Amino acid sequence: MEFSVAPMMDWTDRHCRYFHRILAPNMLLYTEMVTTGALIFGDKSRHLDFNKKEHPLALQLGGSSPEDLAKSAKFGEDWGYNEINLNCGCPSNRVQKGSFGACLMAEPDLVAACIKSMQDAVKIPVTVKCRIAIDDFEEEPFLYDFIKKISDIGCTTFIVHARKAWLKGLSPKENRDIPPLNYDLVFKLKEDFPNLSIHLNGGVTSRGIINSAYGKVDGIMIGREAYQNPWFLTEIENEFYGTPFPHEEVIIENMSKYLKNMLKTQTNLRPRNVTRHMTGLFKGAYGGKTWRQALSTLPESPDMIEKAYEAYLSKNSAAHNSPSA
Ligand SMILES: Cc1cc2nc3c(=O)[nH]c(=O)nc-3n(C[C@H](O)[C@H](O)[C@H](O)COP(=O)(O)O)c2cc1C
Structure with missing residues (x-):
């Protein structure tokens, strides 16, 4: 079972990750989402630099152009990241205007093309972070269709935030709290796609919740609780990796x-x-x-x-x- 700290804009910058790494020597850490535009036209060092101690480290990208994503993934690999993750879960208006984030879930063929293009550009794993569905779509067939199309081109790791995203009417913050959590669907997804690595995200705030998901998924990603109560990371490290509590x-x-x-x-x-x-x-x-x-x-x-x-x-x-x- 793997544990990770979620990508969080404005929160999981390099300083935050360095701090989390002291608390959690074994967990995978994610960057904030970085858009392909910021990497292709902006200051790469500002967005990509990190301290070697932060490893293992995944770069999360936001974008929907296969070509730009391939270029950006290659920058990430050259910079020394261990994984590239595509954001298919963020519902903010800014992200929707750029036609990426959660609205990409409605376009699984495009996501498949994006993933393929990134996989062709890099040797490190390319993964996807998504929701269980968006808007009025019925959760199970929607999620299954999405996962099937993307896994068919060879993507094997999916981090699933176990909530729908409502693209209209809810703010990003509301979209992290109001749509109900559906862990059972994520557990079922793992049962039905046993060869994929399925990671659960959303609302994991206690060891009790972790224990109830243990063995039913391949990994658990912790977001807000890691940031707001960082000692939680030391509890996870201690219980699941045997790491002594830090002084x-x-x-x-x-x-x-x-x-x-x-x-x-x-x-x-x-x-x-x-x-x-x-x-x-x-x-x-x-x-x-x-x-x-x-x-x-x-x-x-x-x-x-x-x-x-x-x-x-x-x-x-x-x-x-x-x-x-
Ligand atoms: C401040 C903040 C910023 C976030 N930024 C991102 C982001 O850049 N990319 C992303 O995929 N998810 C982002 N998220 C969502 C988290 O990665 C995670 O999916 C969500 O908070 C649910 O997990 P949790 O209940 O453990 O917090 C953000 C969440 C927060 C609170």
Whole structure:
């Protein structure tokens, strides 16, 4: 069983992934979606650079032109990514205007052509992330038709967000919460396509949910819970890979070192570009609020992670030393 952290725009940038990698040495990490236009016409380094420690790492692409996707996949392979993933699940208006993301699910022949073109361009695996259906389409035949057409050209890994996407009427955020989850359909998909690697995504927020899906799919992708409560990643690592829990001092030291190094090499980087991904670190712990506040209010400086940690520790130890604690 494989575990991964989902692609999340504005969230899973390289700094976030570096932080997640400290917590989860074995999980596959995904980039934010990068459009083919951004890679072909934009600053490739800005979109593709990463720290070697982030491996294993998948690049998620957004696009619908087989030629542009092939070029972009090749950039990703040359940059050192381990996998290229095509976004067929994002319902935002901006993405729909570009005719990619979830609306691609209505065009499985085009997706098949895109995948084939990427597969011809690179040697690393090309995978698909999709929903169970879009709009009024009936879920099972729609999903099965999609998976069949794409797998027929040799794509073997599908990450399925177990919700429909409504392309009109719901915002992207609503589309992550309102359409009901249907894990059973994803489990059935695995049963009916046993040779494919099927990964479940959507609403996985506890070990209980993971245990209920264990053995019924090949992998589980965690999105918001990984970001908002990063200790969840250490629980997964510990239970499913046997990784010892990391010490919080080690995480702080490692991230402080990373921040200082990045500030030396990236002149326009602001410390909060890195620290903003760490606000959930002490979620639920006494002093967690002090940590969050310190990260958002301390003046930006290379040592702000240490300073925020000191603030957290003094709050946390005050609680432990008080007579009522
Ligand atoms: C802030 C945010 C940005 C997202 N950006 C992307 C994206 O770039 N590509 C993508 O395929 N899915 C994106 N998603 C969807 C997630 O990858 C995932 O499918 C969704 O959040 C459901 O999983 P979860 O319930 O574990 O969060 C995004 C989700 C969030 C919360």
